[in-house]
Structures are given as C-alpha cells and as structure tokens.
Amino acid sequence: MPATKVVVNIPGEVAYNVRIGAGVLASLGQSMRNVPSLAGAEQVLVITDTNVGPLYLSRAKASLAEAGYHVSDICVPAGEEAKSIAVIGEVWEAMAALALERDCVVVALGGGCVGDLAGFAAATYMRGVQVVQVPTTLLSMVDSSVGGKTGVNLTAGKNLVGAFKQPAFVCADTDVLATLPSREWACGCGEVAKSALIDGDEFFFWLSDQAQAMAARQADVVAEAIARCVVFKADVVAQDKTESRGVRECLNYGHTLAHAIEKLSGYGTYSHGHAVADGMRFAALLGESLVGTPAELAEAQAQLLDALNLPALDWKATPENVLETMKRDKKARHGQVRFMLLEDVGAWKLVDVDDATILRHLQTYFAGK
Template identity: 65%
Template sequence: MPATKVIVNIPDERPYDVRIGADVLDGLGNYLRRVDATENAPRILVLSDTNVAPLYLEEAKASLRAADYRVSEIVVPAGEKTKSVEVASEIWEAMAGLKLGRDCAVVALGGGVVGDLAGFTASTFMRGITVVQAPTSLLAMVDSSVGGKTGVNLSAGKNLVGTFTQPAYVCASTKVLSTLPSREWACGCGEIAKSSVIDSDEFFFWLSDNASALASRDHDVTAEAIARSVVFKADVVAQDKTESRGVRECLNYGHTLGHAVESLAGYGTYSHGAAVAEGMRFAARLGAAIAGTSIDVVRAQDNLLDELGLPALSWSAAPEDMLAVMKRDKKVRGGVVKFVLPLDIGQWELREVEDDVILEHLAAWARSK
C-alpha cells in the first residue's frame, strides 16, 4: 500500500510533510534529500532511547548513510524521567562535542518523550537547528510529532520548559508499530478518540464503526486513523500555532483531569492515553451537568472508549488533591481551572469552572470507583 502524505501548512512557517506508511523509515534518507531544510545537511544526529534503539536505530542510520549523510547517534534511557533539564544539558554538550552547526539536523527516533526532548534540544542548541520527527509509537504519530510543541519536565510539573518549533518532516512508519506493547497501543487510541470527539461527526462515527479493527491493529484502519488525526491537529495548529488564541485549547480535551491522574497515581502507573480517556469521561459528564451536553454523547463516547480498550479506571484520589494538581497546570489563569467541554460531537467550549463545582464532581467521580 503506498504511503499517505499529509501536508501541514501553518501560517508564517515552512510547510512540511507527514508521510504515513509501512516503508517510510526505509526511505528516510532519500526523502530528507528532498526537504529544503535537510537536503544539504553535513551531519544528522539521531536521538533515540534504550527501548527503540535496539529495534530501529540501525535501520534509520542505514537509510541516512545510503543517502550520503554523515550520521551520529545519542541513545538516552527510556521513560518520562529522561525528559529533564539534566538530560537536555547532556545532549547539548554532546551536540557541541560533535560540532553540530545550524546547517545540521536532529532526527527524533522514538515516542513522545524522545520527540519532545529532541525537539527541545534541537530548537535551543545554536538558537535552533532543524528537527525531524520519526515517531515510533501510535500516540506520537497522532499527537506529539505534529504541531511543534517541545519541552522537558520540572519537579513542579510536566512540560513547564519548552518551545514551539515545527519539524521539517514527519516520518510515521506503521511497520514499527508491530512491536508496540498493547498498553501503548491503547494509549494512542485514546488520543485518536479525543481528536474524533472534538473534530466532527464524520470522524467520530467513522472511528466508532472501525473501533474494533483499530483495537486489533488492522493496517489500513490504523493508517487512516493516523491520517485523520494528523489532518485534525494540523488544522487546529494552523489556526493557533502558539496556543494564544484559544483554538488550540481544544487539544487539551481530557487532559485537565488526565494530567492530575498521571501525577497522583505516579507517572507510568497509567499510560497517558488511559489517563486522557478517563479525563474525557469526566469532562463529558461535567459538560452534561453544567453545559447542556447530551447524555447520548456521554454514552457514545463511553462505548467508543470501551471498544478501543480504554475502560474507566478503578483508581481515584481525594478531590482536594486532584484540584490542587489541576491548579498547577501551566494553562491555569488567575487560579481558575478551565475545562474543554464537549457540547456535542464536533462542538466544544472552553469554560472556567469554580472550585466548589469541580470538587463536587470530583467527589462523585471518586465515589464511582
């Protein structure tokens, strides 16, 4: 099956391609020779992690070398803890040791952690060198590899230091998804479900009809789901590149409670997608209570998440603790927590919610566990 190409066009940025297909990693080097920002790069640094490197690093390097690039590599420990200022500093020092210049490029070969870390270090080294995203997880393909958000975590919270830097190219190889663990597959399905609820009836009902096929990793359905998610996100980012106009806030649907779940349960206890799915369930019920969301929407979303292998979590925490974590989110203004609420499929509202209302609904959420 030929690769699918989605062109991401963001105002005041150079357009870039997202190629989705089984064999696109094999052609990475040749394709980069056709990208303006990388065609004459004297060296390419591949950044990967200890989970992905043993599986795909040599294939990526071989493709780049076949296209006559000089190639270096950095492999970092897998896991969220790697997305830190300390590791970023080590990468900057390694980049300096390799004598990378502004005409070089960094390829992020891995999931969201690697993509965020590579994007951040590339965008800040020498005040910015080119980054190419080669995501290896379903979540990264449909979310973090597109849109230009990069960052590292602080002890105070996730992604508190970062930049907006668009990649020059995104290489989404569906072949590498064959080695993705079931937990991480469901994680990516959570973000696809989020996109479908916010985007349109057409996407949502297509996904509902194909949920079991996606959960079982049907290749054609997977490629289509990735492409639809990329088109949705690219359209949102084109309207609000730096999250300053309120449009891009819709991408945070499910994340307000989801990030609190990840933090209090302990990062890694639940996948990001599972936590976001729980946040979607909570936000839809909150919407039904305060924004007129139909109970049919709540039920349809529940059914979709169940079919995708994302059941409601059995875990909960004290409402006061959950609210305290929500208030530390970088999107909070004036101490008031905002929720993206689905008014209907394809319709959403960003609403400030008072503490007492949040606590009431968090208490009901905790009692349901």
C-alpha cells in the same frame, strides 16, 4: 498499500510533509534530501531511547548514511524520565562535543517523550536547528509529532519548560507499530478517540464503526486513523500555532484531569492516553452539568473508549489533592482551572470552572468508581 502524504501548512512557517505508510523508514534519508531545508545538511544527530534504539536505530542510520549524511546518535532513558533538565543538559553537552553546527539536523526516533526532548534540543541548541520527527508509537504518530510542541518536565509538573518548534519533515512508518505493547497501543487509541470527538460527526462515527478493527490493529484502518488525526491536528494548529487564540486548547480535551492523574499516581503508572481517556469521561460528566453535554454523547464516548480497550481507571485520590494539582498545571489561568468541554461532537467550549464545582464533580466521579 502506498504511502500517504499529508501537508501541514501553518501560517508563518515553512510547510512540511507527514509521510505515513508501511516501510517508509527505509527511505528516511532520501525523503529528507527531498526537503529543501534539509538537502544541504551534512550532520545528522539521531536521538532515540533504550526501548526504540535496539529495534530501529541501525535501520534509520543506514538510510541516513546511504543518503550521504554524517550520522551520530544519542540514546536516552525510555519514558518520562528522559524529559528532565538533567537529561536535556546532557544532550546539549553531547551536541557541543560532537561539534554540531547550525546546519545540522536532529532526528527524533521514538515516541512522544523522545519527540518532546529532541524537539526541545533542536529548538534551543545554537538558538535553533532543524528537527525531523520519526514517531514510533501510535500516540506520537497521531498527536505529538505534528504541531511543534516540545518540552521537558519539572518537579512541579509536566511540560512546564518548552518551546514551539515545527519539524521540517515527519516520517511515520506503520510497520514499527507491530512491536508496540498492547498498553501503548491502547494509549494511542485514547488520543485518536479524543481527536474524533473534537473533529466532528464523520470522524467520530467512522471510528465508532471501526473501533474493533482499530483495537485489533487492522492495517488499513490504522493508516486511515493516523491520516485523519494528522489532518485534524494540522488544521487546528494552522489556526492557533502557539495556543494563544484559544483554538488549539481544544486539543486539551481530557488532559486537565489526565495530567493530574499522571502526576499523582507517578509518571508511567498509567499511560498518557489511558489517563486522557479517564479525563474525557470526567469532562463528559462535568459537561453535562455546565454546557449541556448530551447524556447520549457521554454514553457513546464511554462505549467507544471501552471498545478501544480503555476502560475507566481503577484510580482515586482526594478531590482536594487533584484540584491543587490541576491548579499548578500550565493550562490554568490565574489559579483558575480551565476545562475543554463538549456541547456536542465537534462543538466545544472552554470553561473556567470554580473550585467548589470541580470538587463536587470529582467527589461524584470517584464515588462512581
């Protein structure tokens, strides 16, 4: 199956290509040489983690070296542990010790955590160098590798320090998904479902029809789902690059509760995508009350998530603790929690919700578990 190219064209930014296909990692170096802003670079730093490095680092470095780049690498801990002030500080020091200059290129080889960390390193080292995203999880292929959000976590919450840094190129090799554990596969499916619900009827009904094939990792369905998600996200980001116009916030569907689940349960206890799926279930409940989300839509969403192996989480917390965590999230405004709610498939609304309403619906939601 030939590779697919999606062009991300964001106003005020240099357009970049997302290359999706089986085996495209082997031509990473040549693909980068074909990007004008990367063609003249000499130094490349690959940032990967302890899970991905043993699997794909040598392959990536060989392709880059074959294209004439001088390649170094840094391996960081796997998971959210890497997205810390301590680790980013070590990365900055390592980049300086390697004498990397302003024309160097950072290659993020890994999932969303590596992409966030490496992207932030590229956005800040010498006030900004080029970054290439090479996502190795379904979640990062369909979401975090596109759009330019980078960052690290603080004790107070997730992604509280970061920058917007668009990649110069994205290389999504679907072959690497073969080694993805089932938990991480379902995690990525959560973000695919989120995108389909926000995008509109065509994507949503297509995914509903293909849910079993998606869960079973059928190659053609997976490639199409990734491409659909990239096209959708690119269109949203083009309208609201820095999440300042209220458009890009639609991508936070399910994330308000999800971030609270991740923090209160301990990062890594549940995958990000599964937490988002639970957040979508809660948002549907809240939406039925506040914006008239059809009960049929809430049920169709639940059926889709179940088919993608994302059942409701067996997790509860006191509503007061959940609310307090939500209020510390970066999406809150003046201490007010904001939810992205669906009026219908493809029709959404941002709603500031008062504390009493949130507590009441959390009590109902947890009582149903």
